[in-house]
Amino acid sequence: MNVHFIAIGGSAMHNLAIALHHKGYQVTGSDDEIYEPSKTRLEQRGLLPKNFGWFPEKITTSMDCVVLGMHAKADNPELLRAQELGLKIYSYPEFLYEQSKHKTRVVIGGSHGKTIITSMILHVMDYHDRDVDYMVGAQLEGFDVMVKLTDDNDFIVLEGDEYLSSPIDRRPKFHLYQPNIALLSGIAWDHINVFPTYEGYVEQFKIFVDSIVKGGSITYNEEDDEVKRIVEASENTIRKLPYHTPAYKIENGETLLETSEGLLPIAIFGKHNLNNLAGAKWICQHMGVDEDDFYEAIASFKGASKRLEKIGEGKNSIAFKDFAHSPSKVKATTNAVKEQFPDRTLVACLELHTFSSLNANFLKEYKGTLDAADVAVVFYSPHAVEVKKLKEVTHAQIANAFERDNLIIYTNPDDFRNFLFSQKFDNKVLLLMSSGTYGGLDFEEVKDLMV
Known part of the structure; x- marks a missing residue:
């Protein structure tokens, strides 16, 4: 496939471009400014635009589709040209769904905790040599890219962001993934430039729960009252599986998790992170990793970049x-x-x-x-x-x-x-x-x- 990225320099966009490049796609892109580390990472793979700016002449009927990033505006010259030619235009989450519609989609949502929970799941899968596709919002130790797409893997793990999909698609990203397995960690009002009222913000999470495919499941933090209310009120025909913060101790600056096998020293700390760990454990179990194997792997998890x-x-x-x-x-x-x-x-x-x-x-x-x-x-x-x-x-x-x-x-x-x-x-x-x-x-x- 021949795919063109409008605003290729974004954190999410450049990682998706690299993932498609690794998959063998022909990838081109444009942007008016690209900062590090996106610039070097694109340059290393021959994907950095020769000149910064928007060039509508780049857009031709030879392209299979265009992926539109949030950094672009609705009157972007390249976007207008793509619309004029009748090309298929995807938002970032739309394209990810298109790439994963035949896979089991695991989507981690919530106002907070979604990056660290996604990171924990990927760490456990990697520790046990279980290959999965993924999209995560932070650079992880031991992972070269933040997006991985293959034709063969059964699972894809997606961090489900509630922000808008593109300049011409005002739906929250996580509404588009249609998860088979979902998690909801917590709800706390954010993005008031897009959701000016608390009620309007909460409504997006109701829609997310209702978007889970019939027969799927939602693992949810029962300690968050808003999450509990929304999930338990949903009439979607899905399994509803609550989780809560596990018991733990702190001794000499070290956190010890209480497990059936005794106290387990872990590298992360904080009640909120222990709560995130409990959610990640249940998702990993849905993906075929038993509890003992989860604990063995999570003991070496050090966190995601910029998170404590x-x-x-x-x-x-x-x-x-x-x-x-x-x-x-x-x-x-x-x-x-x-x-x-x-x-x-x-x-x-x-x-x-x-x-x-x-x-x-x-x-x-x-x-x-x-x-x-x-x-x-x-x-x-x-x-x-x-x-x-x-x-x-x-x-x-x-x-x-x-x-x-x-x-x-x-x-x-x-x-x-x-x-x-x-x-x-x-x-x-x-x-x-x-x-x-x-x-x-x-x-x-x-x-x-x-x-």
Whole structure:
């Protein structure tokens, strides 16, 4: 097949392009800007566009289809040309479904936890040499790509994102996969630029549960009230299988999972991650891996990139970086680190970087999210607020939203960096939570702060 990617440089898009290249497809693509690591990874495989920009003359009737990325706009010149020629145009999730419609589709959904659960499942499958197709939203240790597609594998494991499919397809991605086996980890309002009301956001998960093929199954986190309500109210003819956080202990900074064979040391920590592990275990069992084999494999799982990732450690200090930015993730991550290191001072830093987190009406959702931290810091860039064309966010609004008297707030990257580098980290834990970089913070330099 001859497939052209409009906006090939995106994280998901370039991985799909590489997967099709490995499958033997003829792949071309365009983009107006491509950043690392996408740029080098495409270049290594001869898929990097020679020139950046949009070139409608690239679009010809020799193409079997076009895959349209979210970075492109509805008036993209290449898209308009493809429409004019009557070419088949897929969104990213549509194309993934097309590639997997004859496979058993395992889809992991939820506002939080879906990347780590998908990663756990893939780690267990890889550990036991069980080959599966997949799409995951983070780079995993031991995996070259984030998307794998074959003609032969029976299963495909898909991270089910609730964000929109493409500029011309406003359906959430996970509505298009039609899972045979599904998991729902939790629901916490997010993406308010697309779902401005909580009720509208929750409705997308109802549709997801109803999209599971008849006779399929939903494994769901019964500790999340909204998830429990939605799944149990669904009239879809599917099996409904609840899971909950397993028993565990923490001794000397190490988490020990209670199993039928005794205490099992594991590398990940935090109640939310133990809850994710329970969900992953049930999905793996649906895929033919028994409980004992799951535990053997999961003991060596170290996590997904940017999810409670250890970036530095000294004798008496340790630093973590985490992708957490939504209120539920911030609270769960902060609580997890404090629980793991109760005798150390926790310095928790949060960058408000996304559209939702910089929205004045959404800020109140952050109430209490940093309460577990001994020192709580919030950084945001007024310039980012301007770029996103949002109303001004003030210090007072942030202070009132978090409802913490001693909250430290920075808007200047240099001031934030000076604060960090003036700290003495003896007997402390540093937690950096953001989907950004705090205005250009060098995380390699942060390592040197650990003593």
